[in-house]
Amino acid sequence: MLYTCIVNEEFILKWKSQVKKGTLAFIILSVLEGHEYYGYELIEAVKKFTAIEIAEGTLYPLMNRLKKEGLVSSKWVEQESGIPRKYYVLSNAGKKSLHEMTVYWNDLGVAINKISKSK
Amino acid sequence: MMKEIEFQDKTCQKLYDNYILRIKRQTSTLSKEDRFDIMMEFNSHIYEALQEGENKTKIEKLVEILDKLGNPEDVLKSMVADKKLIQATRTFNPIHVFKAISLNIASGISFVIFGIMYLLLLAFGFLIVQKIFHPDEVGLFFKKGEFFLLGILPDRSHHHYSEVLGNWFIPVMLISAILLYVLLTLLLRLKRKLK
Numbered sequence: 179m180l181y182t183c184i185v186n187e188e189f190i191l192k193w194k195s196q197v198k199k200g201t202l203a204f205i206i207l208s209v210l211e212g213h214e215y216y217g218y219e220l221i222e223a224v225k226k227f228t229a230i231e232i233a234e235g236t237l238y239p240l241m242n243r244l245k246k247e248g249l250v251s252s253k254w255v256e257q258e259s260g261i262p263r264k265y266y267v268l269s270n271a272g273k274k275s276l277h278e279m280t281v282y283w284n285d286l287g288v289a290i291n292k293i294s295k296s297k
Numbered sequence: 298m299m300k301e302i303e304f305q306d307k308t309c310q311k312l313y314d315n316y317i318l319r320i321k322r323q324t325s326t327l328s329k330e331d332r333f334d335i336m337m338e339f340n341s342h343i344y345e346a347l348q349e350g351e352n353k354t355k356i357e358k359l360v361e362i363l364d365k366l367g368n369p370e371d372v373l374k375s376m377v378a379d380k381k382l383i384q385a386t387r388t389f390n391p392i393h394v395f396k397a398i399s400l401n402i403a404s405g406i407s408f409v410i411f412g413i414m415y416l417l418l419l420a421f422g423f424l425i426v427q428k429i430f431h432p433d434e435v436g437l438f439f440k441k442g443e444f445f446l447l448g449i450l451p452d453r454s455h456h457h458y459s460e461v462l463g464n465w466f467i468p469v470m471l472i473s474a475i476l477l478y479v480l481l482t483l484l485l486r487l488k489r490k491l492k
Contacts (some may be wrong), residue, residue: 216341
């Protein structure tokens with residue numbers, strides 16, 4: 179009995195980390211919608227809504243990928259401190275992609291709710 | 298030049314310098330611009346994060362910030378491998394191609410095949426050099442009309458083998474190597490597009 183408890187716990191932990199990994203891009207694009215954030219600010223904004231327990235540094239390779247895919251664009255903005263900030267915004271392709279992702283996400287939610295209720 | 302953050306506390310400065318150095322090392326294979334961009338972005342993150350959290354000492358803040366960012370070696374691994382691949386397929390530069398293959402080799406069997414193709418390429422180059430110094434022992438050898446060996450004949454006392462390429466050996470090897478190289482680069486490019 180105890181044994182199955184431990185196994186399930188581990189399974190759920192892994193599942194959660196997969197879900198987080200799979201939805202991180204979606205979360206970031208959603209947070210960026212209608213805003214212009216620099217890296218650190220973006221992480222803070224994401225953390226406000228969700229408790230992501232990832233190494234914050236992994237956000238930068240992800241932003242790099244989103245940029246390569248043409249979903250976001252970025253620009254360096256000089257600061258008084260002499261240490262510039264890199265600002266990110268959604269591109270038009272990013273806005274469209276986010277819209278499609280949102281539709282898919284909502285459909286999935288509806289489907290899961292239906293399954294749960296039918297039991 | 299990137300403006301680095303200056304600390305009054307020596308331990309802080311050491312911690313920070315060490316972290317920046319690790320990013321530099323991890324990104325050493327990238328182009329200057331890519332490297333600079335990554336460094337600037339991490340530097341900006343550290344600087345901005347230091348402006349928050351008033352109740353903590355600088356060292357406490359810095360330790361926490363760097364801890365949350367993660368190890369540069371882990372965090373930048375996929376990005377470095379990816380950027381190297383783009384660079385390699387764009388330039389046809391053998392050093393970039395070699396590095397891109399070795400960085401990506403963990404990510405799939407296809408890169409092992411690329412690796413083998415690359416080794417073959419090096420072998421062709423090696424044979425060309427050997428042919429110049431040992432013209433009689435290096436070549437494409439046939440035995441009784443069948444393919445026997447491409448390379449260096451282990452024992453030169455055997456005369457059952459005939460070398461079929463003669464003076465054409467070096468040009469043929471050279472053309473094979475070039476063709477193989479172009480094929481390799483085009484396949485890498487295709488692979489990257491499919492990714």
